[in-house]
Amino acid sequence: MKIICLQENLKNNLNIVQNIIGKNLTLPILNNLLLESDNGRLRISSTNLEIGINTWTSGKIEREGAITCPAKILFNFVNNLPNKKIELEAKNNILTVKCENYKASIKGLSADDFPIIPKIKNDPIFEINNLCLKEALMKVSGCAAVSESRPEISGVFFSLNKEGLKLAATDSFRLAEKTEKMEKIKQDHSMILPQRTAQELIRILGEKEGVMKVILGSNQVLFESGEIQIISRLIDGQYPDYRQIVPQNFITQTLLNKEEFLNAVRIAGFFSSKVNNVKFSIQAGKMEILSQDPDLGENKTQIQAEVKGKEMEIEFNYRYLLDGLNNISAKQIFMGFSSESTAAVIKSAENDDYLYVVMPIKIS
């Protein structure tokens, strides 16, 4: 293989593929990237056996061929080269990289031993603007369960129907749901995307404009945008019918200034005890936020609130509230309560695109 390409293009694509590669001692080829000439372009691929990534870089193919080489050293080297032409040449499992006065010879492994990244040939089930997808993933993925004891909630749930696309995640203590309106959806679909893939998509999407095609395979999904493909396994199982825990009727409804509320919750967190509990007392025209730690002391903040319905006291884990509030960019938020012991809803006062549902801490 002998290929000439531009440093900037190569650097960008190496940055996309390299992140999923860890340090694999039992299967050293998983530390490597596959570089291969592919119809007049250079294809670079990586895999951790759960996620596979392909990118294509334009360049001049002087000799067809393929090699694999350690991801980290190639990425570091190319990253520090000037933005000039780079010559990549593979011979006897050594990749030689030349750029102006810089030269490196990197020990590789045969391309024949690189794991096959599956191909999915179906039609896209939907297309979505890259930045919309990134934002939606950022707003929900933090709620997915960290433990794998219930694998079906350890990922982000995508459900597609004629109203559009809903992304949801929950760890059973709180739930986030983001809705993207979509037209021309022909068929309902759903899938559970592993949290790791969601994180990788967020990273790769960065500030990249464009459109992502989402193509569903039997137990895999392909995200394709321009010259990037991300192929991931899906989580097997039935996602819980989370809609049934989202309260529809409220005994108490409040409208709050988001920044004021966020700051009060943040401050209350400093004084909260080990279970992170903070008490909210909702009264006519105001909310009091109280927290107490037997060793440190206590804290009380009062904020203005438009309150409808009955007065109440309820406790939440302040960290869950912060997570939700940080995902809402509205000036004013709605917070609705159905009882002292059932889930509350937080959302923008203006729209329902993003719902955050949080369980209270039961006061014994």
Place this chain on the structure above:
Amino acid sequence: MKIICLQENLKNNLNIVQNIIGKNLTLPILNNLLLESDNGRLRISSTNLEIGINTWTSGKIEREGAITCPAKILFNFVNNLPNKKIELEAKNNILTVKCENYKASIKGLSADDFPIIPKIKNDPIFEINNLCLKEALMKVSGCAAVSESRPEISGVFFSLNKEGLKLAATDSFRLAEKTEKMEKIKQDHSMILPQRTAQELIRILGEKEGVMKVILGSNQVLFESGEIQIISRLIDGQYPDYRQIVPQNFITQTLLNKEEFLNAVRIAGFFSSKVNNVKFSIQAGKMEILSQDPDLGENKTQIQAEVKGKEMEIEFNYRYLLDGLNNISAKQIFMGFSSESTAAVIKSAENDDYLYVVMPIKIS
């Protein structure tokens, strides 16, 4: 004690004092700050028994008195308050802090048990612009020995004579020296400042303009600037006569573009083996930088150099070179070699204010 002051002033001063406080389980009062009315101002003090810090905040003293309270919770609380008037009131070892609709009661300890921060009453041995001191400390302190096996080189050496002030630090593998010209120095002085104090000074000096007075006690030093005092113990012992290892005559002298050299060394580092060794081959008009790792591969970069004297090959720990080069802001640097097995000197091609001396790795 009852004092009213502005949030911003209080926040800034809490930020200055709180950083030296760790989590002390055996002596809980060391987790606390001392707040005390002091001639119409609020004095806040902290100590870790090695470093003590005093700051003064202007405000309205409504009742004299003192209290200590945990640093972290007070800092976090005040940091998140609006920039308005804050009322601090101490009663029965509880500090109540009020600001608009926010209120906290923090459990404190009696001020009587707070360790005494020593006072030093001498005249300053010198004064220095804060940003000059910060820059000088930043450029040398990283070279101080990390281990305490030779305590005398685990700090920054200050030496003052009629030429000015020199700051130096070494871990016996490399040495950095920064010179500040000064006039009106009446008497020679020297001291070894602990690395931790140097780091704390760098942090506190931040972008703070003004002048620092340096006042020497018997085994302590006081840095005083405006309403801030930092009192530190000094390291006992004789600092090595480092001037004798700084080579004065060179068999090979080179002038190099700093950025090119820095980048070549950085890249060589990726390919260097476990002892971080990189080989430098100096020839007429050029320098070759070579590194090799038996598992990864090898790298060669060639850069232009003005070379005087004989050709030579020498190896260095690339990390030590990066540290030194990153501290020099010149476009062109001088690197002088006295032999393959003795220290080399790196400095700006234009001046001698900053010297970086590095020992080679002996080629066996």
